Amino acid sequence: MTIHYPNGTQYQPHSANRPMHTNASLVKHGGRGMTLEQEINESNQYYLAHDIAVIHKKPTPIQIVKVDYPKRSAAVIREAYFRQASTTDYNGIYRGRYIDFDAKETKETTRFPLDNFHQHQVEHMRSCLKQGGICFGLVKFVTLDQLYLLKATDLIKYWDAQENGNGRKSIPLSAFEASAIPIKYSLNPIIAYLDAVDQLI
Amino acid sequence: MTIHYPNGTQYQPHSANRPMHTNASLVKHGGRGMTLEQEINESNQYYLAHDIAVIHKKPTPIQIVKVDYPKRSAAVIREAYFRQASTTDYNGIYRGRYIDFDAKETKETTRFPLDNFHQHQVEHMRSCLKQGGICFGLVKFVTLDQLYLLKATDLIKYWDAQENGNGRKSIPLSAFEASAIPIKYSLNPIIAYLDAVDQLI
Numbered sequence: 001m002t003i004h005y006p007n008g009t010q011y012q013p014h015s016a017n018r019p020m021h022t023n024a025s026l027v028k029h030g031g032r033g034m035t036l037e038q039e040i041n042e043s044n045q046y047y048l049a050h051d052i053a054v055i056h057k058k059p060t061p062i063q064i065v066k067v068d069y070p071k072r073s074a075a076v077i078r079e080a081y082f083r084q085a086s087t088t089d090y091n092g093i094y095r096g097r098y099i100d101f102d103a104k105e106t107k108e109t110t111r112f113p114l115d116n117f118h119q120h121q122v123e124h125m126r127s128c129l130k131q132g133g134i135c136f137g138l139v140k141f142v143t144l145d146q147l148y149l150l151k152a153t154d155l156i157k158y159w160d161a162q163e164n165g166n167g168r169k170s171i172p173l174s175a176f177e178a179s180a181i182p183i184k185y186s187l188n189p190i191i192a193y194l195d196a197v198d199q200l201i
Numbered sequence: 202m203t204i205h206y207p208n209g210t211q212y213q214p215h216s217a218n219r220p221m222h223t224n225a226s227l228v229k230h231g232g233r234g235m236t237l238e239q240e241i242n243e244s245n246q247y248y249l250a251h252d253i254a255v256i257h258k259k260p261t262p263i264q265i266v267k268v269d270y271p272k273r274s275a276a277v278i279r280e281a282y283f284r285q286a287s288t289t290d291y292n293g294i295y296r297g298r299y300i301d302f303d304a305k306e307t308k309e310t311t312r313f314p315l316d317n318f319h320q321h322q323v324e325h326m327r328s329c330l331k332q333g334g335i336c337f338g339l340v341k342f343v344t345l346d347q348l349y350l351l352k353a354t355d356l357i358k359y360w361d362a363q364e365n366g367n368g369r370k371s372i373p374l375s376a377f378e379a380s381a382i383p384i385k386y387s388l389n390p391i392i393a394y395l396d397a398v399d400q401l402i
Contacts, residue, residue: 081278082275095332
């Protein structure tokens with residue numbers, strides 16, 4: 001029997017065509033199938049719940065052009081555009097220190113292209129370093145399934161060399177192996193990146 | 202003579218019908234006509250440009266439902282809703298310290314109603330304080346043209362008393378005069394709120 005709801009859409013039981021929603025916060029599977037952003041957000045929730053750190057992802061910046069205010073219901077944004085962020089995506093506090101970083105994924109297997117970062121993100125890190133903040137990138141080589149904490153000072157060194165026209169357009173994997181801090185997947189949190197941060201403090 | 206550009210729009214000289222854009226960062230007038238948010242943003246720009254602090258307002262959190270991707274032009278968000286933020290609006294770093302605050306305006310003249318803050322903002326401040334952060338509210342009594350730095354510890358004291366049912370629903374102005382830090386308007390930055398923060402460090 002087919003049940004038709006008043007709006008004309010057809011009822012579909014959960015077991016049928018629709019994918020089941022799994023509760024990501026309950027089902028832990030070492031980050032399989034999750035984006036780096038999801039892995040970081042879950043890890044931040046763990047750190048927050050256990051009073052270890054307060055680190056959040058900033059919302060995506062949006063330029064709002066048109067908003068409808070229907071009676072008796074919530075305001076609806078009808079026209080808006082994505083803007084470029086003027087900072088990195090993540091910041092917060094850990095052990096009294098200001099933490100600031102961005103997350104980047106690459107499918108490359110031998111190098112990390114610098115154009116994954118934007119000029120303003122690098123400048124933002126430079127400013128935060130001057131104030132005594134702890135800044136870095138979390139860089140994931142997706143194909144290799146390898147995750148590194150890349151110190152902002154190292155990133156800036158490669159960035160400036162590229163800007164001056166006498167550097168490469170990417171950071172070789174060998175440089176990560178030599179001077180970045182590898183992060184292993186674990187159960188709780190999925191990525192214990194603050195253990196890597198401990199090595200910077 | 203009328204000049205038509207290839208796309209059919211008509212050229213308008215700057216002196217004609219269009220309003221001139223005044224450069225808000227050049228014209229300073231002690232905050233007159235600016236919202237508290239604008240005053241803080243301008244002050245933060247000043248602090249950033251002078252290597253004094255790196256403090257930004259977080260973007261408004263938006264739940265995006267529908268996005269159009271027109272050919273050869275930018276993606277357009279066609280349906281989205283405002284979400285409630287899970288943190289305060291401003292954070293950053295100053296003199297090596299993590300700074301976290303929210304800005305509130307009230308038209309009241311004798312008291313600041315606590316419902317200007319949301320539960321999650323107070324909980325966020327509580328978490329940041331535990332990590333050693335510097336947390337506060339910037340509270341402006343618009344009608345009185347008075348601005349105060351309200352320490353998070355004082356805010357939490359009133360908040361918890363209210364929650365426990367044995368406190369007031371607002372903080373009296375007299376309490377601000379007694380224990381909040383007054384902030385005077387100045388030229389550069391418009392509100393030198395980090396001078397008030399110095400008294401907390």
